[in-house]
Amino acid sequence: MLTKIAGGDIIDPVNGRLGKGDLWIKDDKIVPAPAGGAADRTIEASGCIVMAGAIDIHSHIGGGNVNTARLLLPEQHAAHQLRPAMTPLSNAGWSTFQTGCLYAKMGFTTVVEPAMSPGAALHTHLELADIPIIDKATLAILGNDDFLLSMIRDDAPSTMIEDYVAWTVASTRALGVKVINAGAAAAFKENVRTFSLDDVVPSYGVSSRKIVKTLQAAVDSLGLPHPLHVHCNNLGSPGSADTAAATIAAADGLPLHLAHLQFYGYGTEGKRGFSSAAARLAELVNATPEVTIDIGQVMFGQTVTVSSDVMRQFSARGSAHPKKTVIHDGDGNGGGIVPYSYGKDFYGTMQWAIGLELFLLIDDPWRVFFTTDHPNGAPFTAYPALFELLMSREARAEMTAGLSRSALALSTLAAIDREYTFEEIAIMTRAAPAKLLGLTDRGHLGAGATADIAVYRRDRSIAKMLGRAAYVFKDGDLVVQDGEIIHYRWGKALRLKPPVDKAMVRRLEDYHQQRYGLSLDWFNFPDSAIAREQPFGEVPCRT
Amino acid sequence: MAVAWIGNREALIERAAAHAASLLSSSRCPVFSFDTDIDGTRAAIALAERAGAAYDHADGAALARETALFTDKGAMTVAPGETRRRADVVVIVGELPRIHHGLVGELAGTVPDLSTVNQRAFFVVGPNGMSVPPLNGGREATRLSCGQASLAATLAALRAQYKGRRTSQPVSNFNDFAKALAAARFPVFLFSGHAAEGLALEMLQGLIADLNRNSRASGLHLPANENGWGSTLASAWMTGFPLRTGFARGFPEFDPWRCDVARMIAAGEADLHLRISAATAQPKEKKRRMALIALTKTQEPVAGAAVTIAIGEAGLDHDAVVYSSRTGSLRSTEAQAASQLPSAATIIRLIATHAFAEPLPC
Numbered sequence: 001m002l003t004k005i006a007g008g009d010i011i012d013p014v015n016g017r018l019g020k021g022d023l024w025i026k027d028d029k030i031v032p033a034p035a036g037g038a039a040d041r042t043i044e045a046s047g048c049i050v051m052a053g054a055i056d057i058h059s060h061i062g063g064g065n066v067n068t069a070r071l072l073l074p075e076q077h078a079a080h081q082l083r084p085a086m087t088p089l090s091n092a093g094w095s096t097f098q099t100g101c102l103y104a105k106m107g108f109t110t111v112v113e114p115a116m117s118p119g120a121a122l123h124t125h126l127e128l129a130d131i132p133i134i135d136k137a138t139l140a141i142l143g144n145d146d147f148l149l150s151m152i153r154d155d156a157p158s159t160m161i162e163d164y165v166a167w168t169v170a171s172t173r174a175l176g177v178k179v180i181n182a183g184a185a186a187a188f189k190e191n192v193r194t195f196s197l198d199d200v201v202p203s204y205g206v207s208s209r210k211i212v213k214t215l216q217a218a219v220d221s222l223g224l225p226h227p228l229h230v231h232c233n234n235l236g237s238p239g240s241a242d243t244a245a246a247t248i249a250a251a252d253g254l255p256l257h258l259a260h261l262q263f264y265g266y267g268t269e270g271k272r273g274f275s276s277a278a279a280r281l282a283e284l285v286n287a288t289p290e291v292t293i294d295i296g297q298v299m300f301g302q303t304v305t306v307s308s309d310v311m312r313q314f315s316a317r318g319s320a321h322p323k324k325t326v327i328h329d330g331d332g333n334g335g336g337i338v339p340y341s342y343g344k345d346f347y348g349t350m351q352w353a354i355g356l357e358l359f360l361l362i363d364d365p366w367r368v369f370f371t372t373d374h375p376n377g378a379p380f381t382a383y384p385a386l387f388e389l390l391m392s393r394e395a396r397a398e399m400t401a402g403l404s405r406s407a408l409a410l411s412t413l414a415a416i417d418r419e420y421t422f423e424e425i426a427i428m429t430r431a432a433p434a435k436l437l438g439l440t441d442r443g444h445l446g447a448g449a450t451a452d453i454a455v456y457r458r459d460r461s462i463a464k465m466l467g468r469a470a471y472v473f474k475d476g477d478l479v480v481q482d483g484e485i486i487h488y489r490w491g492k493a494l495r496l497k498p499p500v501d502k503a504m505v506r507r508l509e510d511y512h513q514q515r516y517g518l519s520l521d522w523f524n525f526p527d528s529a530i531a532r533e534q535p536f537g538e539v540p541c542r543t
Numbered sequence: 544m545a546v547a548w549i550g551n552r553e554a555l556i557e558r559a560a561a562h563a564a565s566l567l568s569s570s571r572c573p574v575f576s577f578d579t580d581i582d583g584t585r586a587a588i589a590l591a592e593r594a595g596a597a598y599d600h601a602d603g604a605a606l607a608r609e610t611a612l613f614t615d616k617g618a619m620t621v622a623p624g625e626t627r628r629r630a631d632v633v634v635i636v637g638e639l640p641r642i643h644h645g646l647v648g649e650l651a652g653t654v655p656d657l658s659t660v661n662q663r664a665f666f667v668v669g670p671n672g673m674s675v676p677p678l679n680g681g682r683e684a685t686r687l688s689c690g691q692a693s694l695a696a697t698l699a700a701l702r703a704q705y706k707g708r709r710t711s712q713p714v715s716n717f718n719d720f721a722k723a724l725a726a727a728r729f730p731v732f733l734f735s736g737h738a739a740e741g742l743a744l745e746m747l748q749g750l751i752a753d754l755n756r757n758s759r760a761s762g763l764h765l766p767a768n769e770n771g772w773g774s775t776l777a778s779a780w781m782t783g784f785p786l787r788t789g790f791a792r793g794f795p796e797f798d799p800w801r802c803d804v805a806r807m808i809a810a811g812e813a814d815l816h817l818r819i820s821a822a823t824a825q826p827k828e829k830k831r832r833m834a835l836i837a838l839t840k841t842q843e844p845v846a847g848a849a850v851t852i853a854i855g856e857a858g859l860d861h862d863a864v865v866y867s868s869r870t871g872s873l874r875s876t877e878a879q880a881a882s883q884l885p886s887a888a889t890i891i892r893l894i895a896t897h898a899f900a901e902p903l904p905c
């Protein structure tokens with residue numbers, strides 16, 4: 001089928017296409033305007049902007065810890081309205097079904113679950129397979145697992161470490177690798193309660209820095225497109241900016257992605273010993289081209305923090321609201337669930353301002369990524385409001401009126417004039433994520449690209465405009481019209497398939513037999529275990 | 544071989560499914576109970592949404608106690624693999640379901656390789672006479688009990704004594720326990736809702752929290768029913784809620800009392816019961832004015848059922864994904880004796896095609 005999206009303002013920074021024009025789709029791909037071709041279907045897009053479907057690189061949408069959070073907090077996500085006929089289970093609060101629908105309505109077509117525990121890969125993919133419409137992907141967590149720590153301790157050759165990383169990515173069907181508070185979860189099992197970049201995991205004698213550098217190098221030499229995704233040490237503590245700064249410096253010329261930098265943007269100034277270090281971190285990021293970051297913006301209200309940083313979550317138990325938590329010591333990382341409410345008090349305001357400062361002070365939209373670390377800083381449903389804050393000084397000024405003045409006094413936010421343009425939004429939420437993840441088929445509107453397209457009707461309210469897309473196409477299917485789901489479909493989980501070394505599989509089989517009393521079969525699964533027609537889409541490694 | 548019946552009469556599977564669908568469509572208060580794999584659970588919950596049904600595990604009471612620990616209080620838990628590799632003290636809390644006895648034996652037959660203490664001590668909390676899973680090599684777990692006091696009361700006493708408080712009745716062998724804890728690097732408490740009341744599970748978590756003030760400890764959750772816990776997980780991602788959720792008002796509502804399916808049947812609230820379990824149903828007194836649709840592994844119609852359709856057993860007759868308490872997560876298993884019997888999910892979807900225009904989302 002040939003579809004023409006007619007007369008919209010096209011915003012496609014990758015192909016340098018900016019301005020009024022038509023966009024053509026044939027089946028599931030974007031195509032050049034056909035010579036004299038007549039469209040089977042024409043979408044009237046005058047008064048609209050047309051962008052590629054948005055890509056979220058870091059949102060906790062499924063897997064063991066997210067599901068445990070659902071179990072812990074049934075009161076937080078009651079469903080309300082009657083179910084619409086077309087969209088099964090989509091009014092079930094915080095369900096996989098609702099997740100896909102809500103993302104699609106905002107024009108998001110690909111979302112990455114950034115914290116898949118390798119042992120729970122099957123569970124994670126089953127959840128993702130029940131998220132409709134959009135494509136998904138996962139990052140596999142390494143760096144607190146005994147197998148890796150033992151290899152590092154024993155000075156295993158780098159090729160052996162690469163074989164292990166490749167096996168993990170291939171067998172868990174991941175799109176990349178994440179390390180979360182490297183070494184801290186292992187140390188916590190030995191009763192260590194704080195852990196920094198140069199601290200050493202007991203029993204292994206391996207520092208957090210060494211784990212990060214080892215994984216960064218392995219990811220790079222395997223040609224995995226997405227650089228190592230790092231959740232630094234000391235998340236949330238005053239003075240954590242020093243840790244983030246040290247980690248940025250440790251990138252040392254090789255690509256490195258730092259997740260939710262806002263949660264490390266904390267200095268120790270002021271009478272409460274808690275201040276904004278955003279300007280300092282932004283300057284470091286600006287000066288370090290091999291580093292990319294996402295923000296983890298805080299927005300006000302009730303949410304729940306879901307993290308595989310088990311040490312940090314354990315220490316945050318006292319701040320739980322409501323007062324209940326789950327802390328799990330897993331095979332590698334485990335994790336913690338701590339419900340939390342961000343108030344407009346000193347601390348909440350500080351965190352909110354720091355996130356915005358980072359967004360606005362980091363110059364290059366190709367290296368700063370739009371996230372709330374859903375649901376940790378805020379649920380992803382806060383995105384439209386966040387877009388408005390980034391694109392409108394006035395919206396920021398209005399918001400600050402009700403916030404803590406003493407916190408704002410310790411931040412530079414009020415002095416920042418910058419307003420994101422639509423072109424910058426298109427880079428930050430489309431082009432750059434595609435590039436960072438190695439997804440050459442999306443993030444742009446060039447001929448041959450996958451027809452993931454979001455059309456937004458211009459409105460004075462940016463939040464309204466970007467919160468309810470006029471039209472969304474996924475793989476060429478028109479899935480959203482006027483902010484409502486009109487067509488149900490199933491996306492894929494995008495994965496890498498690096499070659500697996502047979503000797504490594506034998507080593508791992510022995511290891512699992514000896515240490516767990518179980519064959520590796522207990523952890524492997526065939527694609528057919530995911531009851532969808534085509535559950536996975538393969539993304540090539542760099543060659 | 545017959546695989547479907549309407550009442551006591553053999554029927555084509557399509558006819559039986561169509562009849563089940565018409566019963567479902569005309570039901571005012573349908574309830575589903577199941578004991579099935581992940582695919583079966585997904586299909587059943589998707590059908591429950593369409594039919595406005597409440598759903599629960601076929602033997603939901605113990606699971607509901609485990610679920611309540613998470614929904615009401617939270618917990619500290621540890622993976623089974625870490626338990627095997629780190630636990631230098633293992634405490635069996637109350638009677639464990641038989642399915643977990645093998646794991647306990649294995650823990651007794653191995654030592655923690657990630658601990659500097661290369662040995663494991665075993666304790667058991669519970670009244671005298673409570674059955675204890677056999678440990679390897681004729682070893683015995685040290686008994687921690689307050690005579691015939693309940694598990695919750697014993698745990699409360701244990702917690703109080705650990706904090707140095709007086710208790711009306713001291714826990715037997717407490718000094719041995721205190722000594723073991725003082726030396727332990729990672730004690731693990733094995734718990735289940737099988738025989739433990741909610742208060743006991745809560746009290747245990749209180750003790751674990753106390754221990755974690757200065758050292759490490761955690762609990763290994765050994766579900767009362769593995770399929771049941773798998774269904775709990777799938778229910779959570781599909782609806783946001785655990786089992787005992789109902790769609791009476793068109794959207795999912797979690798209510799562990801109101802949607803207790805056994806209670807709804809006993810109270811005469813349900814007018815249709817869809818029972819999905821390869822295991823043969825216990826003969827229960829037939830409820831008047833309640834139709835039974837039985838999906839079970841059978842060669843004959845279930846007594847009193849309006850419709851019976853034969854299904855295979857997950858992991859035996861067909862490949863399946865199930866919860867495994869050995870890994871603490873979902874696991875893919877191959878059919879051990881593949882047969883022609885359809886899976887529960889296949890039959891549920893077939894019934895749905897007769898009752899509703901749109902196919903189920905899963």
Ligand SMILES: [Zn+2]
Binds near residue numbers: 114376
């Ligand atoms: Zn995160």
